[in-house]
Amino acid sequence: MTHFGKSIRTRRERLHLEDKRFSLRQVAQRIGIEPAYLSKIERGEVSPPSEATTVRLAHELGEDPDVLLALAGKVSGDLQNIIRKRPKLFAELIRQLKEAPDHALLHVVREVRDGEW
Amino acid sequence: MTHFGKSIRTRRERLHLEDKRFSLRQVAQRIGIEPAYLSKIERGEVSPPSEATTVRLAHELGEDPDVLLALAGKVSGDLQNIIRKRPKLFAELIRQLKEAPDHALLHVVREVRDGEW
DNA sequence: CAAAGTGTGTACTAGTTAATACACATGACA
DNA sequence: TGTCATGTGTATTAACTAGTACACACTTTG
Numbered sequence: 240m241t242h243f244g245k246s247i248r249t250r251r252e253r254l255h256l257e258d259k260r261f262s263l264r265q266v267a268q269r270i271g272i273e274p275a276y277l278s279k280i281e282r283g284e285v286s287p288p289s290e291a292t293t294v295r296l297a298h299e300l301g302e303d304p305d306v307l308l309a310l311a312g313k314v315s316g317d318l319q320n321i322i323r324k325r326p327k328l329f330a331e332l333i334r335q336l337k338e339a340p341d342h343a344l345l346h347v348v349r350e351v352r353d354g355e356w
Numbered sequence: 357m358t359h360f361g362k363s364i365r366t367r368r369e370r371l372h373l374e375d376k377r378f379s380l381r382q383v384a385q386r387i388g389i390e391p392a393y394l395s396k397i398e399r400g401e402v403s404p405p406s407e408a409t410t411v412r413l414a415h416e417l418g419e420d421p422d423v424l425l426a427l428a429g430k431v432s433g434d435l436q437n438i439i440r441k442r443p444k445l446f447a448e449l450i451r452q453l454k455e456a457p458d459h460a461l462l463h464v465v466r467e468v469r470d471g472e473w
Numbered sequence: 474c475a476a477a478g479t480g481t482g483t484a485c486t487a488g489t490t491a492a493t494a495c496a497c498a499t500g501a502c503a
Numbered sequence: 504t505g506t507c508a509t510g511t512g513t514a515t516t517a518a519c520t521a522g523t524a525c526a527c528a529c530t531t532t533g
Contacts, residue, residue, distance in 0.1 A: 264509060272491095277510095278511055286491090289492085305444060309439075318447060323430075330432070333438055334435070335465060336449075345445065392524085395481055
């Protein structure tokens with residue numbers, strides 16, 4: 240679908256230039272999947288892997304898990320759990336923030352972090 | 357898992373008292389699934405149905421789709437799409453709001469609705 | 474009483490997810 | 504030169520998702 244595979248291949252190859260431990264095979268072994276599978280993932284021959292595997296891959300490559308999950312077309316399960324506990328409030332909030340510019344989101348984030356309610 | 361089935365059975369039976377069009381069979385037909393399947397859903401014999409079916413059921417029973425999806429252990433795809441477009445910002449915001457009390461969430465919702473940033 | 478409507482038990486299934494296992498050709502390297 | 508590591512092609516799979524199809528027994532209802 241998107242360029243999930245391309246993105247991690249690029250990232251891995253960059254790391255590989257400076258550190259031979261970032262060969263496809265070695266990365267695959269460290270995150271616990273078959274090399275052939277990682278190869279297919281990177282070339283987009285198969286759909287992105289499960290959430291758990293994507294997160295391990297993100298850590299391995301020093302990427303933000305939420306960003307990589309987004310590229311994989313997913314939303315992290317723990318965020319979903321938070322939403323599921325108060326679906327009306329979160330649904331309304333998120334839909335309202337759909338069109339808001341980034342700086343507005345940041346503003347809200349900061350307000351919540353600093354604010355006392 | 358949760359009481360998804362119980363919840364919709366209760367809801368449907370209440371509606372059925374006043375309107376015979378809310379028999380299991382007729383509801384199943386209107387939302388486009390087999391009666392036997394709805395029966396199993398209501399008794400929790402199978403896991404909750406797909407998002408699309410859950411949403412049709414919510415509309416049929418006059419329930420909030422987001423709430424029913426939450427009971428089904430899911431988060432609506434359109435909310436996920438919004439999050440996926442700006443994963444870092446939304447992930448941080450949602451995790452920060454995890455522990456916030458309801459009135460704080462409402463406060464933010466209102467601020468975003470009324471405010472100009 | 475017959476016809477229609479009700480809920481449910483049993484059996485089955487096409488499609489998807491998330492992978493594994495093995496073989497192979499190529500390149501590095503000591 | 505041999506051996507080791509590398510990336511990839513092909514074949515296969517167990518578990519899960521999201522249902523359908525049909526038969527059955529019971530209850531209204533006309």
